[in-house]
Amino acid sequence: MKGFRSFILRGNVVDLAVGIVIGAAFTAVVNGFVSAFLTPLVGLAAGATGDMNRKTFTVGATQFPYGAFINAVISFVLLASALYFLVVLPINKLHERLAPHQDVQAPKRDCPECLSPVPARARRCAACTAPLPAVPVQPGDTTRRIE
Template identity: 40%
Template sequence: MSTKKEASVWQGFRAFLMRGNVVDLAVAVVIGAAFTNIVNSVVKGIINPLVGAIGTQNLDSYSSCLKGRCTNGRDGTPTSGVRILWGSVLGATLTFLITAAVVYFLMVLPMSKYLARQAARKAAREGTKEIIEVSELEVLKEIRDALVAQRGSGHDER
């Protein structure tokens, strides 16, 4: 009896893994992890040097002192004051925006255009069938109207 239960558990687990959603999610995680390296390279190699033309290439060094005088120890760690690290927030925001833009323009937009084309093709195929059905319906209505007109004219003559 336990062999049958184990078999059904393994079959259920296999069915779970083979579902489209799980496989799609696994692919998305792997691609996302690989894509993170590309985005980080773009930020380090392009964005940071562009920002570095104005100031420093390390966005993490941009900060403001909110309370008191901010001082750093010999090793660079803050020793006094309340420091707002807005440069690291800016860097993370730029990384997010670049990632979102690349995902949208290279993945989402082409896929939505492809799906729209597929839907248009399907609608065109179904539209042709509807035109044929509509024209047949129109012909039948005309025949009906002609028969009604003949009957009506026949009754008026008597």
């Protein structure tokens, strides 16, 4: 029981629970906005009269509620764009600022025995363990190779 209590009281679980509740409330607000304002505008642009949410078409004896689908699509696009622009982009920029990505490759040269690429300052090849000839020190290079 102590392990379960410590799991529940950890910050990540509480943050996740709060995020889910706020997400559900935000979804309700976006759905209300879409059904009250945006869907009637789509109906106006399409020349439809009445409640766009109740629009259907019939094939045989089956009715297809395309108005509700349009509502759902508009809600999804609004939620996805709001989450992207208000959460994902700022978090990515903050992450890049705090921990910049450094993908610096050490200069390489080929091993004369097996032709595998090895770091330029290596003494032996990692693939065949052949000794490698010394590399002359470049001007401005502060790291010296010990012979």
